Amino acid sequence: MKVDFEKIFKEFEEDISRIKDLKSFKEVKDKYLSKEKGLITSLLKKIKEIPREEKPQFGKNVNILKGKITGKLEELKEKVELLELESRAKEESVDITLPGLDLPVGSHHPIKIVEKEICEIFERMGYFIAEGPEIETDFNNFEALNFPDDHPARDAQDTFFISEDKYYLLRTHTSPVQIRTMKKYGTPIKIIAPGKVFRRDTPDPTHSPIFHQIEGLVVDKNITMADLKGTLEKFARECFSEDTRIRLRPSFFPFVEPGAEVDISCIFCKGKGCRICKNSGWIEILGAGMVHPAVFEKCDIDPETYSGFAFGLGVDRIAILKYGIPDIRLFFENDVRFLRQF
Numbered sequence: 001m002k003v004d005f006e007k008i009f010k011e012f013e014e015d016i017s018r019i020k021d022l023k024s025f026k027e028v029k030d031k032y033l034s035k036e037k038g039l040i041t042s043l044l045k046k047i048k049e050i051p052r053e054e055k056p057q058f059g060k061n062v063n064i065l066k067g068k069i070t071g072k073l074e075e076l077k078e079k080v081e082l083l084e085l086e087s088r089a090k091e092e093s094v095d096i097t098l099p100g101l102d103l104p105v106g107s108h109h110p111i112k113i114v115e116k117e118i119c120e121i122f123e124r125m126g127y128f129i130a131e132g133p134e135i136e137t138d139f140n141n142f143e144a145l146n147f148p149d150d151h152p153a154r155d156a157q158d159t160f161f162i163s164e165d166k167y168y169l170l171r172t173h174t175s176p177v178q179i180r181t182m183k184k185y186g187t188p189i190k191i192i193a194p195g196k197v198f199r200r201d202t203p204d205p206t207h208s209p210i211f212h213q214i215e216g217l218v219v220d221k222n223i224t225m226a227d228l229k230g231t232l233e234k235f236a237r238e239c240f241s242e243d244t245r246i247r248l249r250p251s252f253f254p255f256v257e258p259g260a261e262v263d264i265s266c267i268f269c270k271g272k273g274c275r276i277c278k279n280s281g282w283i284e285i286l287g288a289g290m291v292h293p294a295v296f297e298k299c300d301i302d303p304e305t306y307s308g309f310a311f312g313l314g315v316d317r318i319a320i321l322k323y324g325i326p327d328i329r330l331f332f333e334n335d336v337r338f339l340r341q342f
């Protein structure tokens with residue numbers, strides 16, 4: 001039998017001229033080089049039918065053909081792969097003119113914004129920021145602050161105690177930072193202490209079991225009630241507006257003597273009387289007073305030599321007034337529709 005190797009190679013060349021992608025390349029490669037059904041394999045099988053003397057030449061011709069085909073296909077493979085990459089790149093191409101993903105930027109919580117503003121006012125007056133833990137001892141939260149044993153605040157109905165013996169509790173005010181600072185640093189002192197405080201209140205529009213206070217404490221020689229009033233006046237003008245006035249009403253807190261509740265002139269009606277100030281023209285914003293001698297004694301400071309004033313203001317209350325927020329609970333619900341507005 002005669003095999004026309006020239007003709008087979010011509011046909012192969014026609015086949016490869018039609019290759020346009022990896023799929024058609026593979027089809028041609030299988031047609032000629034597949035181990036089971038390829039043309040080269042079938043030629044090698046025919047070697048039995050070849051007369052003995054022609055066998056060496058036939059085998060040689062098959063090997064030459066296989067070499068030429070393999071060589072051509074190797075050359076083509078790179079080109080086809082490149083073509084393939086190009087067409088895939090076209091399909092998966094990125095349109096760089098499309099707008100990017102909109103990554104939302106967070107904002108500060110309104111409580112934190114107001115807390116920072118208030119702290120900055122006092123820092124400009126030379127105050128340092130002090131901090132204390134939210135879990136306190138009865139000593140720092142009540143006893144050293146001159147609360148008698150039977151004071152209603154020491155009742156489990158008002159305070160979150162976290163040990164059976166009522167030794168540990170969640171601080172009910174930021175005043176224990178006064179005790180910590182006086183014990184640790186002695187005199188003189190000029191600090192403000194921002195932080196969370198906890199009381200067993202049922203949440204409603206004006207009450208929350210967690211709220212925020214900023215405590216202030218100044219201790220030195222010759223500190224008087226006039227220093228306290230001047231400081232709070234300056235604070236009120238910077239925090240609200242230049243024409244804000246304050247008034248001090250006598251009040252009682254165990255850790256100060258005398259004690260006062262401090263009102264600001266209503267920022268909404270400028271003192272004329274409106275719904276928010278309940279027609280009084282005044283809004284209560286903080287409690288203050290002169291540090292009680294008994295508190296100094298608990299902290300080993302001589303009340304004959306030193307005097308001081310302290311105040312505690314409610315950050316939530318001030319944020320509510322500044323932003324006109326109708327419900328304190330909004331601060332704790334983490335609703336982004338609310339938080340996004342600040």
Ligand SMILES: [Zn+2]
Pocket residue numbers: 266267268269270271272273274275276277278279281282
């Ligand atoms: Zn008013």
